[in-house]
Amino acid sequence: MRCFSFFGDRFLWKTKTLPKLKENSIKTPDLLILDGQQRLTSLQRLLKGEIPVYFNVEDESFVIYSSKLKNVPSWVSVKSVLENPITVWNRIIENLKIDKTSPLQEAYMNRIQNLSQIKDYSFPVLTLHTDDFEEVTESFIRLNSKGTRLKFAELAMARLAFNWPGALNDEFKIALTEYENINFDFSPSFLMRCFVVIGTDQSSFKTLDTLWNERKSNLPSIWEKTKKSIDTTINFLKNNVGIGSSNFIPSTNALVPIVYYVNKLNSKLDDGSINGILFWYLAATGLGRFTGGAEAQIDNDIKAINSEAPIQNLVKNLRRSVASFEFTPEMIAGEYRTNKFMPLLFSLCRKKEAKDWFNGINLNAGNHGSENQIELHHIFPKAVLKDAEIETELIDDLANIAFLSSKANKEISKTLPNQYLKKIENDRLKKQFIPIYEELWEITRFKDFLQERRKLIIKELNLYFAEIGKSFIEN
Structure with a gap:
């Protein structure tokens, strides 16, 4: 059982005059860790039981504890083994009902003993003795510039x-x-x-x-x-x-x-x-x-x-990288999570002073209160579209996303747009570029809805760019 072969060397620094550390430090340490701190911290948490690692005496595997291990006697806490290996071994023999003449007794005892000896493992430690802070900084950078650690x-x-x-x-x-x-x-x-x-x-x-x-x-x-x-x-x-x-x-x-x-x-x-x-x-x-x-x-x-x-x-x-500053509907098609036009759409909605469809408050990512936080709302509900066997990339298309308060988003839930959009003022819908043709709110017209909304968004976006970039584009 080679539990710690991957831990490598520790690299420490000992100096008479330490640089300024964190404010309000309880005491000045004798040594500073230049390399290996994260590994040592993880090991310390494991030994103290902060990370509930369990060991299987039958196949010598390790896992993080979960409730499914509760009534499986072959799994034992690593912390318990480190504290009292004999007690753990006796409990294993009793719970597994192993006969005294069985070779498993000795096998399990050896595995428990090997695990308990982790406490005696010696780590290679290299200590840099110098008061030259520049030398220490260079050493730290050289250590961490190899590989991808930093x-x-x-x-x-x-x-x-x-x-x-x-x-x-x-x-x-x-x-x-x-x-x-x-x-x-x-x-x-x-x-x-x-x-x-x-x-x-x-x-x-x-x-x-x-x-x-x-x-x-x-x-x-x-x-x-x-x-x-x-x-x-x-x-x-x-x-x-x-x-x-x-x-x-x-x-x-x-x-x-x-x-x-x-x-x-x-x-x-x-x-x-x-x-x-x-x-x-x-x-x-x-x-x-x-x-x-x-x-x-x-x-x-x-x-x-x-x-x-x-x-x-x-x-x-x-x-140098584009032929034109004119956008097309095809350019904004795609999943909203990775769509670079997402911030532009939100910016356009803010410019038009778009309001939440229900409470009438202007859209603002900094709104106060959990119910007023802006959320991304699927105009055609995801669950309904999945039932209709619509492709995932279309379900999450940017053109199917509106900006609403958290409360409004939850209230709409799985309601179809042909039901809830009728209750919203047309002006509020237009400011988020929602087609107001009710026939497009039917689930059977979902793809047509996406195409029409993309056209409305792009039309406004191009007008906006022409307005703010006129002097720069022409020159």
């Missing part, structure tokens, strides 16, 4: 933590919590990407020597600019795009050029800049500019922003 963003954050002690806990963590509280659930790597582009005028995490060397003393100032620019970008999304939640942002990479541009303008955007960024963001989202590799696209956009005509050159970057 991403480049996480390695960059390790360098940031070394060069600016407390940055991650005192600045990044607080900012992430603040954003999460207003429905923008960003990742640390997004913050780091924004920090890097503002600090280095490029987006790669691999070439940051300038940031750590020449601009090391400017790190707090760079973060202040980054935080201010992200704040302004969020306000832009909420007030100008109509997006009040990160749920409607398919890729945060599309926000990075906006954050960079906002910083260049010192968060002072005139009407022309706002219209330009609005057009660029919606077009970049709808055209899927950031669905592939992000760094090359972001770097091209940074160059455009640093030119004499930022918006025009941002739009030129988009033109």
Whole structure:
């Protein structure tokens, strides 16, 4: 039984002077773990019984406990074996009714003893004795750059933590919590990407020597600019795009050029800049500019922003990958979960001041109260369409999705559209591009309904793009 052959080496660091750790630490540790912390934590939880692992004495297999093991005597708690193996063995012999002369007695005893000896297992430990923080940081990065254990963003954050002690806990963590509280659930790597582009005028995490060397003393100032620019970008999304939640942002990479541009303008955007960024963001989202590799696209956009005509050159970057900014109904067909037009549809509904079909409150992802939270509603109920043997990809098509409050969504439930849509004001239906021809609300006309709604959505989307992008498209 080779239970821990996969645990590998532990890599520790011993120093006389530790860098700043978390605020309000109970005590300063003697050693820090550079590599192997997650594995050790899992092992500790297993040994303490926090992870209820059970062992089968018959086939020597391990599983996490479930109720189906309750009355199966061959399964025993690993924690119990570690605490008192003799008691566990006696209970097994009794419960399985094994005869004293049976060879199974000795076999099971050996298996229990082998398992109990886990406590005596010796792990290889390498300890780095140095007070050179730069050497330790480099060692950490070298350890974690091999394989796929850490991403480049996480390695960059390790360098940031070394060069600016407390940055991650005192600045990044607080900012992430603040954003999460207003429905923008960003990742640390997004913050780091924004920090890097503002600090280095490029987006790669691999070439940051300038940031750590020449601009090391400017790190707090760079973060202040980054935080201010992200704040302004969020306000832009909420007030100008109509997006009040990160749920409607398919890729945060599309926000990075906006954050960079906002910083260049010192968060002072005139009407022309706002219209330009609005057009660029919606077009970049709808055209899927950031669905592939992000760094090359972001770097091209940074160059455009640093030119004499930022918006025009941002739009030129988009033109290189598309023949036209005119959308067609076929382009928005597809499952809503992965549909890049989802945020555009929500933005259009917000622009038209669409209201909840029942309570009349304007659609807003930041609405207060659980019953007022915006949910995605299948206009033709999923269950009904499944019974009619409609393909799953059509059931979940974006054209079958509307935005409603949680309460309204639950009230409609499995009701057919030819029953509940009649009770809703036509104006409210039109603002979510619902065809008002009642014959299309029949289950037999479902596919026709999808086609008609796509046409209505695209017509409005093209009008909207022509309005906000007129000067940029023509130039």
